[in-house]
Amino acid sequence: MVRMDLTRYPWALSILRNRWPQFLLRAVTLAGFIFTILAGLFGSTVGSHNFAIIFVWIAWWTALKLIFIPFGGRSWCSICPIPMPGEWLQNGGILIPRGKGFGLNKRWPKALRGSWLQAGGFLLIGLFGALTLTSASVTAFVLLFIIVLAFVLSLVFERRSFCNYLCPIGGFTGLYAQAGPVEVRVKDAEVCASHAEKTCYNACPWGQYPLALKSSANCGLCMECLRVCPSDNIVVNLRPWGSDLGPKTKHRLDEAFLGLVMLASALVDSAVFLGPWGELKSAAYSIGSTPWFIFAGVFLFAAFVILPGFYVGAVLLSIQLDSTRITLRQSLAKYSQVLVPLGLMAWIAFTISFAFAKFSYVLPVISDPLGWGWNLIGYSNTAWVGQSTSLSLLLQIVILAAGLFWSSRVAFRISETPRVALPMIAFCGIFSYTMLWLLIG
Amino acid sequence: MFVLSGLLILIAPFPQSSKTPQKRLIRIEASSFQFTPGQIHINPNDEVTVELVSMDVVHGLSLDGYDFELKADPGQTVSATFVAEKTGVFRFRCSVACGNLHPFMIGKLQIGPNQLLIRGVALLILSIVAVFYSVRQIPQFQTRLA
Amino acid sequence: MKKEFLARFLVILFILIAVAIPFAGQWLFSRNKTDIIELHARMPENGGWSIDQIDAEVNEPIHLRMTSDDVVHGIAIGKSDLPGVDIFPGEFVETTFVFDRPGQYTFYCTRWCGPNHWRMRGTIDVSGEGRPLQPEPQPLFVTLDIDIDSPPIAETVPTEQVSAERGANFASLLPTYAIDRTTYLSTSPAVLWMRLRAESALSNLSDQDIWDAVAWIWQGQTTPANLENGQRLYAENCAACHGETGKGDGVMARNNPVWDPGNHNMDKSSDSFTGEGFVRPRDFSDPKNLLGTSSALLEGKIIRGGMGTGMPYWGPIFTSQQIEDLISYLFTFAWDATSEANLD
Numbered sequence: 001m002v003r004m005d006l007t008r009y010p011w012a013l014s015i016l017r018n019r020w021p022q023f024l025l026r027a028v029t030l031a032g033f034i035f036t037i038l039a040g041l042f043g044s045t046v047g048s049h050n051f052a053i054i055f056v057w058i059a060w061w062t063a064l065k066l067i068f069i070p071f072g073g074r075s076w077c078s079i080c081p082i083p084m085p086g087e088w089l090q091n092g093g094i095l096i097p098r099g100k101g102f103g104l105n106k107r108w109p110k111a112l113r114g115s116w117l118q119a120g121g122f123l124l125i126g127l128f129g130a131l132t133l134t135s136a137s138v139t140a141f142v143l144l145f146i147i148v149l150a151f152v153l154s155l156v157f158e159r160r161s162f163c164n165y166l167c168p169i170g171g172f173t174g175l176y177a178q179a180g181p182v183e184v185r186v187k188d189a190e191v192c193a194s195h196a197e198k199t200c201y202n203a204c205p206w207g208q209y210p211l212a213l214k215s216s217a218n219c220g221l222c223m224e225c226l227r228v229c230p231s232d233n234i235v236v237n238l239r240p241w242g243s244d245l246g247p248k249t250k251h252r253l254d255e256a257f258l259g260l261v262m263l264a265s266a267l268v269d270s271a272v273f274l275g276p277w278g279e280l281k282s283a284a285y286s287i288g289s290t291p292w293f294i295f296a297g298v299f300l301f302a303a304f305v306i307l308p309g310f311y312v313g314a315v316l317l318s319i320q321l322d323s324t325r326i327t328l329r330q331s332l333a334k335y336s337q338v339l340v341p342l343g344l345m346a347w348i349a350f351t352i353s354f355a356f357a358k359f360s361y362v363l364p365v366i367s368d369p370l371g372w373g374w375n376l377i378g379y380s381n382t383a384w385v386g387q388s389t390s391l392s393l394l395l396q397i398v399i400l401a402a403g404l405f406w407s408s409r410v411a412f413r414i415s416e417t418p419r420v421a422l423p424m425i426a427f428c429g430i431f432s433y434t435m436l437w438l439l440i441g
Numbered sequence: 442m443f444v445l446s447g448l449l450i451l452i453a454p455f456p457q458s459s460k461t462p463q464k465r466l467i468r469i470e471a472s473s474f475q476f477t478p479g480q481i482h483i484n485p486n487d488e489v490t491v492e493l494v495s496m497d498v499v500h501g502l503s504l505d506g507y508d509f510e511l512k513a514d515p516g517q518t519v520s521a522t523f524v525a526e527k528t529g530v531f532r533f534r535c536s537v538a539c540g541n542l543h544p545f546m547i548g549k550l551q552i553g554p555n556q557l558l559i560r561g562v563a564l565l566i567l568s569i570v571a572v573f574y575s576v577r578q579i580p581q582f583q584t585r586l587a
Numbered sequence: 588m589k590k591e592f593l594a595r596f597l598v599i600l601f602i603l604i605a606v607a608i609p610f611a612g613q614w615l616f617s618r619n620k621t622d623i624i625e626l627h628a629r630m631p632e633n634g635g636w637s638i639d640q641i642d643a644e645v646n647e648p649i650h651l652r653m654t655s656d657d658v659v660h661g662i663a664i665g666k667s668d669l670p671g672v673d674i675f676p677g678e679f680v681e682t683t684f685v686f687d688r689p690g691q692y693t694f695y696c697t698r699w700c701g702p703n704h705w706r707m708r709g710t711i712d713v714s715g716e717g718r719p720l721q722p723e724p725q726p727l728f729v730t731l732d733i734d735i736d737s738p739p740i741a742e743t744v745p746t747e748q749v750s751a752e753r754g755a756n757f758a759s760l761l762p763t764y765a766i767d768r769t770t771y772l773s774t775s776p777a778v779l780w781m782r783l784r785a786e787s788a789l790s791n792l793s794d795q796d797i798w799d800a801v802a803w804i805w806q807g808q809t810t811p812a813n814l815e816n817g818q819r820l821y822a823e824n825c826a827a828c829h830g831e832t833g834k835g836d837g838v839m840a841r842n843n844p845v846w847d848p849g850n851h852n853m854d855k856s857s858d859s860f861t862g863e864g865f866v867r868p869r870d871f872s873d874p875k876n877l878l879g880t881s882s883a884l885l886e887g888k889i890i891r892g893g894m895g896t897g898m899p900y901w902g903p904i905f906t907s908q909q910i911e912d913l914i915s916y917l918f919t920f921a922w923d924a925t926s927e928a929n930l931d
Contacts, residue, residue: 023594031601038609045656047541049677094594134541276532276549278475281542285474357534358544370609373654373679374616381678385536387505390529394451397561401447405568412576425569436561441530470838473658496838498630498700499659515699515838516826538676539658 004238005187007226016223016236019095022079030081033143035369040140044371048383050136051369054361056143057133062355064173065347070241073180074173077220082147083163086154087205097203097228103154108161114254118171119261123303125168126265127296130272130284160205163220174217175258176344178244178337183216183237184225191233200225200234210234215244217255245337245410256332259339260311263431264303266346270438274353310427311335317423324416335424338411342428345403346435349396353439357386396439404432443571450563455528455556462486462524469548471513472496473540476533476548485528485553492520501536504550512537528553623650623681628660628674628696631703638709641694645715649684660707661697665904671697686713690720693903699827702839705899723907728887731773735887736894738869741777741879745798749922754803757796760789761804771808775881776801776921802922809915817916820909828897833871833920840897843867865897877921885914 006012015021032055040052047053068076088094092101125132125142132138150162163170186192192211201209203224210225226234271277272284283291315331326334363379365371374380408425415421465487470477471494483489493502495513503510506527513519535546617623627637633656643649653662655676663671664684672682686692696707728735764770765783774782783789783797792800809817821829828837835845843865869876889910892900905913 024597027594027598027601030598031605034602035605035608038606042609044654044677046538046677048538048544093591094598095591130542130545134544273545274547276476276479276547278472278477278479278546281474281545285542370612371677372613372616373652374612385501385503385510385534387503387534388532390506393557397451397557397564398447400561401564401568404565405572408569408572409575412572418573418576425572429565429569432565433562436565437558440557440561441555494838495699497702499698514823514827516824516828516831517822518831537659 002240006236006238007232007234012236017227019227022223023094025079026081026084029079030084033081033147037140037143037147039370040136040138040143042370043136045136046371047134047136048361049365049368049371051365052136052139052143053134054358054365056139058355058358059362062351064169065351069173069176069180069344070348071181072221073177073182073216074219074221075180075182077163077170077173078222080163082150082167083154083160083205085147086151086162087160089151090154090159097224098159098205099202103158104156105158106156108157108165112165114165114252115171115174115258116254117166118168118174119254119258121166121168122171122258122261122265123300126268127299128287129269130281131287133273134285159207160220164206164218171258172262175255175262176340176347177216177219178249179242179340179344180216181238181241181243182221183213183239183243184210184219184221184223185213185235185237186210187233187235191231195231195233199228199230203228214249215251217244242341242406242410245340245413247414249337251333251336253329253333253336256311256336256339257308259336259343260307261303262343263339263346264299264307266343266350267307267431267434267438268299268302270350270353270435274350275438307431310430311339314423314427318415318420321422322416322420334414335411337414338407338424338428340407341410342403342407342431345399345406346431349399349403349435349439352392352396352399353388356392357388360384360386393440397436400432400436400439404428443567443574447564447567450560450567455554460484462488464488464490466490466492468492468494469502470494470496471500471502471535471546473498473500474535474542474546476502476535476546479548480551481548482551483525485525487525487552488522489525490520490522492518494518498539499537500539500546502533503536504533505531507531510536525552529557530555620650620652623652626651626653626662628653628655628662628707630657630700631706632701633657635707636694636696636709640709641711643684643686643711643713645689645713645717646685646687647715649711650681651684652679652681654679658700659698660700662694663697664711665693665695665708666906668906673698684711686711688717688720689713689715695904697823699839704827708903723902726887726890727772727883731883733881733884733887735884735891738876739775739879739884741775741875741877743777743780744874744878745795747795747798749795749798749802751799751802751806751922753796754799754801754806757789757792757800758803760792761800762786762788765800766804766807768808771804772882775884776805776878776918778879778881779804805915805918805922809912813912814916814919816909817912817914820905820913821916824901824904825913829868829871833917833924835868835870837868840865840867843897864895868896868898871917871920872924874921874924877918882914885917886910889913 006016036052036055039050043050043052064076090101090103091098128138132142146167149166153162153166154160189211198209201207204210205222205224206218206220208219213219223236226236272280279291280295283289283295286292312332315328315335318335319326319328319331360383363377364381364383367377367379368374407428408421411421411424411428412418415424462484465483467481467489469491491502491509491511493500493511493513495515495517497515499512499514501510501512506529507523509521509523511519511521530549530551533548533550535543539546624638624641629635629637641649651662653672653674655674655678657676659676660674661671662674662682663669672680674680690713692711692713694709694711696704700707761783765779770779780797780801783800784794789797822831826837828840830836830841845867871877888898889905890900890902892898901910
C-alpha cells in the first residue's frame with residue numbers, strides 16, 4: 001500500500017528527531033494544563049465563563065476527535081502533559097532518553113494489562129459526565145487527580161504504565177489511532193534482526209519494539225526510537241486511513257470491549273446532551289440520587305449487556321455462516337476492528353453536533369479565562385446561544401454514512417466470504433441508524 | 442456514481458405535504474433543565490403561537506433555523522407567533538443562562554416529516570450498497586465470489 | 588548539559604507564568620478598585636447574596652461590582668422607585684448607590700430565581716448626619732386591630748357581572764361615608780354593600796345596582812396609571828405564586844394542596860425553606876375571597892406576610908404608594924370575575 005515516509009524529508013526528520021519542538025509543545029501543554037486546573041478551582045462557577053470547561057470539553061475534546069486522531073492517530077499522546085513530570089523524573093532529565101533515573105521501575109501486574117481498565121475509566125467519566133462537563137471545579141479535580149495518579153504510578157511502575165493501561169483517553173486515542181494516517185515502523189527488518197542491542201525498545205516509554213509493531217494502537221508517536229536508532233532504521237509514515245484494520249493484524253478481546261464501551265458512550269452522551277429528554281439530563285446530573293442510579297444502571301446495562309449482546313449475537317451468526325473453524329473468542333477479537341471506524345465516525349458526528357453550536361464560547365474565555373470580568377482581547381460576553389445549522393446536520397449524516405461504509409468494508413475484508421460479514425454489517429447498520437436518530441431525529 | 446446518487450439523496454426536493462395549515466397554540470413550560478413538552482410535532486405552514494411559561498428561574502427559548510426567541514420570568518408568561526415555513530426537525534434551546542446544564546437544555550420541534558432522517562437512512566442504505574460494489578473490485582473477493 | 592538546564596528553566600518559567608496569570612491578573616484588576624465591593628448573587632439554595640450586610644455613610648457612594656454565580660438575578664433598593672439592575676451569570680455589572688438619609692435600607696433580588704427568591708435580601712446600614720428615615724406610620728390593620736391571619740369570606744357576592752359604569756348613575760344617591768377614603772381603606776366591598784343595602788334612601792335600588800355602586804366607589808379610589816403600576820408589580824413579584832390570573836395557581840405554588848380547614852393541623856409546622864406544608868394562595872378571582880376583604884387587611888398581609896403560609900413580607904420592599912396600587916389591582920380580579928361567580 002502507498003506510504004509516504006516523512007523521514008525522507010530533511011526538514012521533517014529534523015523536526016521529529018530534534019527534542020526541542022516536541023519539548024516546547026509539551027512545556028506549553030503542561031503549563032496550560034496547570035492553568036486549566038487553577039482556572040477550574042478559582043475561576044467562575046459559571047461553566048460558559050470558565051476556561052477549564054470550555055477549553056477541556058469544547059476546544060480540546062473537539063480537537064482531539066476532529067483533528068488529532070483523524071489526522072495524526074495518537075499525535076495528542078506525543079505532546080500530552082499528563083505523564084511528563086513523572087517521565088522526566090523516570091529519565092532523570094528532560095532531554096535525556098530513558099535510562100537511569102528515579103522510580104521503582106516495577107512491571108505492571110499481568111492481570112491488569114490490556115484495555116480493560118481504560119474502558120472502565122471511560123465508563124466512569126461517562127457516568128459522571130453530566131457533572132464533570134458542566135462543573136469547572138469538578139473538571140479541575142479530575143485533571144488534578146489524573147496528573148497526580150500518573151505521577152505516582154510512574155514512580156512505582158516502569159515506563160508509561162498509566163498511559164498504557166489506565167488513561168481513559170489513552171484507550172480512546174489508541175483504539176481509534178488504528179484508523180489514523182500516521183505510523184512508526186522500521187525501514188528494513190533485516191537491519192533490526194542483525195542488531196542485538198534493541199536500543200529502540202529500551203528507549204521506548206511505551207514498551208514497544210518497533211520491529212514488532214503491526215498496529216499503531218499502543219505507539220504514542222513520541223519519536224524516542226527514531227532518536228536513538230543507531231542505523232537510522234525507523235520511519236514515520238503517512239499511510240492510508242484504516243491501515244491497521246485488515247485480515248493480517250492481530251486483535252485482542254479487550255479491544256472489542258473497549259470498542260463497545262466507546263459505542264455505548266457515544267449513544268448515551270448523544271441522548272443525554274443532545275436529546276430532548278430533560279428528565280434524563282437531570283438524572284445524569286443529580287449524582288447519588290435514585291434517578292442517577294437508574295441512569296447509571298441503564299448506562300452500564302447498555303455498555304455491558306445490550307451492545308455486547310448484539311455484538312456477540314452478530315459474531316455467533318457469522319461463525320454459523322463460516323465454513324472455516326474459528327473459535328468464538330478469536331472471532332470476537334477479530335471483528336473488534338469493525339468497531340473502530342464505526343465508533344470513530346460516530347464520535348466525530350457527535351462532536352460536530354455537540355461542539356459546533358458552542359464554539360462561540362471559545363473566544364470569550366480567552367478574553368476572560370477565569371470569569372472574573374476581564375477583557376483581555378475584547379471578546380468577553382460575545383457568546384451567543386448557538387444552533388445546529390443545516391450544514392452541520394448534513395455533515396453529520398454524511399459522516400455517519402461514511403462510518404457505515406468504512407466499517408462494512410472492514411467487515412468484508414476480514415471475513416472469509418461476503419456472507420460471513422453480513423451479521424456484522426447489520427450490527428453496524430443498526431448502530432448507525434440509532435446514532436442518526438439520536439443526532440438528527 | 443455512488444457519490445452522485447449520494448448527493449441526489451441529500452439535495453433532492455421533497456414532496457410538499459398537503460395538510461392544510463392551521464393555527465396552533467403551544468404552551469411550553471421551562472424548568473431547569475427541561476422543556477415540557479420537549480418534543481412537538483406540527484405541520485408545515487402552521488401558524489404557531491408559542492407560550493413560554495417559566496417554572497423556576499428566568500429561561501429563554503431560541504429556535505434553531507428560525508429567528509424566534511422568547512424570554513420568560515416565572516409569573517410572566519410570554520408568547521409570540523411564527524409561521525412554520527421551513528420543514529424538518531429543529532432544536533430549541535434555552536437562551537438565558539440558567540445553571541450548569543443550561544447548554545444542554547434542549548427540545549425539538551418537528552415540522553412535517555423529518556426529511557433529514559429519511560435522507561440519512563437512504564444514505565446509510567446507499568453506503569451499504571456501495572460497500573458491496575466496492576468489495577467486488579478486490580481481487581481475492583472475486584475469486585471467492587466466483 | 589546546558590540545554591538540559593535551559594529546558595528545565597523553561598518548564599519552570601512556563602508553569603510560573605501559568606500560575607502567575609490568575610494571581611497577577613487579580614492584583615492588577617483590583618489595584619485601582621479598593622473601594623469597590625464585589626457582590627455575588629446566588630440562589631438562596633446556593634447561599635444567596637455573598638454579602639448581606641453593607642455599612643455606608645450618608646452621601647458616600649457605594650460602588651458595587653456584581654455578578655451571578657448561577658441564574659439571572661437583579662438588584663434594587665427597597666422602598667425606592669429606582670429601576671433594578673439585572674445581574675447575569677458570569678457577567679459583571681457595576682452600579683452605585685448613594686443615600687442621603689441615615690437609616691437601614693434593604694436591597695433585594697428583582698428576578699425570580701426559584702421558590703426562595705424572596706429570601707435574597709440584604710441590608711445597607713447608612714450612618715451619618717442628616718434627617719433620618721421616617722419610621723413608617725402604623726399600618727391600618729394594626730390600628731383597626733384586624734386579625735389578618737383569619738381570612739374572611741364575603742357573606743354575600745354579586746350574582747351578575749358588576750359594572751362600575753352603571754354604578755356611576757347612583758353616585759348622587761350615595762351617603763357621604765360611602766365615598767370617603769377611610770371607608771374604602773377599612774371596609775370590605777361586601778360589608779359596605781350590606782351597609783348600603785340597609786340604607787332606606789337606597790331601598791329603590793336592586794341588589795345588583797348597589798353592587799354596581801360599590802364597584803364604582805372602588806374604581807374611584809384609584810387611577811388607570813396606578814392600576815397599571817399595580818399590574819406590573821403584581822406580574823413581577825406576585826404572579827409566580829398567586830398566578831397570572833390571580834387564581835392562586837402560580838408556577839411556584841400550583842403543586843401545593845388547596846387550603847382546606849378540615850386537614851389543617853396547627854401542630855404540624857410547615858417547612859418554610861422547602862415549602863413543605865404550604866398550601867396554595869387563595870383564589871383572588873373567587874369573589875367570596877376578595878369581596879370580603881378590606882384594603883387594610885390586604886395591606887397588612889403584604890407588609891407583614893403570612894404566618895407559615897409561605898407569603899413573604901414586603902414591608903421593607905414596597906413604598907406605601909406601591910402597596911396601594913397593588914391592592915387596587917388585586918380588587919380588579921374580583922370585580923372582573925363576578926360574572927363567573929354565579930356559574931357555580
